[in-house]
Amino acid sequence: MANVRFRKTNADDYDEVIAVREHLYDGLDYIKDMYHHFLKTETGFAGYINNIMVSFVFAAAIDDNARVSVRAARVRKGYEGQGIYKKMRQYCMMNLPTKANTMLLTVSPKISEKLLKGPAKLILKRNVLEYTTTKTSLKPLLVSKQNSTLPMHVDKSYFHDVILSQNSKRHFFPENKIVVFSVPYELMSANVERIFSQTDILASCSDAKQWEFDNGIYPKMISACTSHQCEFGTMIYIDLFGFIGDEKMTSDHIHAHLLRCVDGSKENIALYLTYQLIEDNETLQRILSKLRGKKTCEQVFHCIETSVLQ
Ligand SMILES: CC(C)(COP(=O)(O)OP(=O)(O)OC[C@H]1O[C@@H](n2cnc3c(N)ncnc32)[C@H](O)[C@@H]1OP(=O)(O)O)[C@@H](O)C(=O)NCCC(=O)NCCS
Known part of the structure; x- marks a missing residue:
C-alpha cells in the first residue's frame, strides 16, 4: 500500500470530503447535509496519498470515553482493498482524546461475519x-x-x-x-x-x-x-x-x-x-x-x- 498520511479535518475541508466518494448508498448518503453539523460533536479524519484525499471517517468517543464510534467511512474508488480504512480506524483511536481501546461499528451481516473471525464481539442486532x-x-x-x-x-x-x-x-x-x-x-x-x-x-x-x-x-x-x-x-x-x-x-x-x-x-x-x-x-x-x-x-x-x- 502507498504511504497514507492522516489528519483531522475541519469545516474548510467540506468540498474535498464530499469528493472522496459520491453517489453512495443509492443516493441516501448524509455527508453533504450533515458534515458541518457532525463536526460539532465528532472528529473528522481524512487520509491522503500524494495530496489526494483518499479516505474519510467521522469518529467520536462515547460511553463516557470507554468506546469510540465511527461512521460515514469512505475510501476513494481505486484505493479500496488496500487496508486504508483499517489504518484510518487505528489512526482515529490513537488521535482522539480518549484511552478507549475498543471501537463500535454498525455493519451488514456479511461484514459482521468476517469481522467476528477476528478480535470482535457482536453486541446486538x-x-x-x-x-x-x-x-x-x-x-x-x-x-x-x-x-x-x-x-x-x-x-x-x-x-x-x-x-x-x-x-x-x-x-x-x-x-x-x-x-x-x-x-x-x-x-x-x-x-x-x-x-x-x-x-x-x-x-x-x-x-x-x-x-x-x-x-x-x-x-x-x-x-x-x-x-x-x-x-x-x-x-x-x-x-x-x-x-x-x-x-x-x-x-x-x-x-x-x-x-x-x-x-x-x-x-x-x-x-x-x-x-x-x-x-x-x-x-x-x-x-x-x-x-x-x-x-x-x-x-x-x-x-x-x-x-x-x-
Ligand atoms: C467500506 C470501505 C470504507 C472499506 O475501505 P477499504 O480501505 O477498502 O477497507 P480495508 O482495505 O481497510 O479493509 C479493512 C477490512 O474491513 C472490512 N470491511 C469492509 N467493509 C467494512 C465496513 N463497512 N465496516 C467495517 N469493516 C469493513 C474489510 O472486509 C476488511 O477486512 P479484511 O482485511 O479482513 O479483508 C470502502 O469499501 C468504502 O468506501 N465503501 C463505500 C462506503 C461504505 O460502505 N462505508 C461503510 C462504512 S459506514
Whole structure:
C-alpha cells in the first residue's frame, strides 16, 4: 500500500470530503447535509496519498470515553482493498482524546461475519425496514393527524430518567444499549447530550403519572428521529423502542415524526425504521403501506465492538 498520511479535518475541508466518494448508498448518503453539523460533536479524519484525499471517517468517543464510534467511512474508488480504512480506524483511536481501546461499528451481516473471525464481539442486532414515499402523497394523510394527541416531545431530563430507569431498561432496551441513528450507546448520563444533539425524542405519555418510571409506570413507546437531505431527496430515520405490535401507538409515533419533518422535506422521501430484532413487523408494514410507501428493503444490522489496534 502507498504511504497514507492522516489528519483531522475541519469545516474548510467540506468540498474535498464530499469528493472522496459520491453517489453512495443509492443516493441516501448524509455527508453533504450533515458534515458541518457532525463536526460539532465528532472528529473528522481524512487520509491522503500524494495530496489526494483518499479516505474519510467521522469518529467520536462515547460511553463516557470507554468506546469510540465511527461512521460515514469512505475510501476513494481505486484505493479500496488496500487496508486504508483499517489504518484510518487505528489512526482515529490513537488521535482522539480518549484511552478507549475498543471501537463500535454498525455493519451488514456479511461484514459482521468476517469481522467476528477476528478480535470482535457482536453486541446486538436490530431490524430495519426501508420504504420510499413522496411528500405529495404524505401531506394529505398527515393533515388529519395535526390536531390529534400525538406522543410528546421529551426533554433531556426526562430522557435521562428513561434510560436510567430499571423498568424502562427492561421494557425498551433489553440489549442494555440504545441504538440511535446507527450508533449503539450504553444507557448512561454521559451519552444524553450527544444523542440530543442529533435526534428528536418522543414518548407516549398521555398522563402525567406516566412520567414516574420506577413505580412501574412508564411510557409505552420511545422513538428517536433524525432527518437529512440527500441526493435521493429526504431521508427520515426513525428508531422505535417499545412494542411495535401496538398499531395505534406505533403509527402515532411515526406520524408525529413525519409531521415535523415533512414541511422541510424534498419530494422524494426515504424512510428508515429500526426496531427490536425479535419483533414481528406485520403491523409496521401495514402502517407504512397506509402511508402510500413502497418497501425497498428489509434487513438486519449488526453492532460490533472491535479492537483495531491489534
Ligand atoms: C467500506 C470501505 C470504507 C472499506 O475501505 P477499504 O480501505 O477498502 O477497507 P480495508 O482495505 O481497510 O479493509 C479493512 C477490512 O474491513 C472490512 N470491511 C469492509 N467493509 C467494512 C465496513 N463497512 N465496516 C467495517 N469493516 C469493513 C474489510 O472486509 C476488511 O477486512 P479484511 O482485511 O479482513 O479483508 C470502502 O469499501 C468504502 O468506501 N465503501 C463505500 C462506503 C461504505 O460502505 N462505508 C461503510 C462504512 S459506514
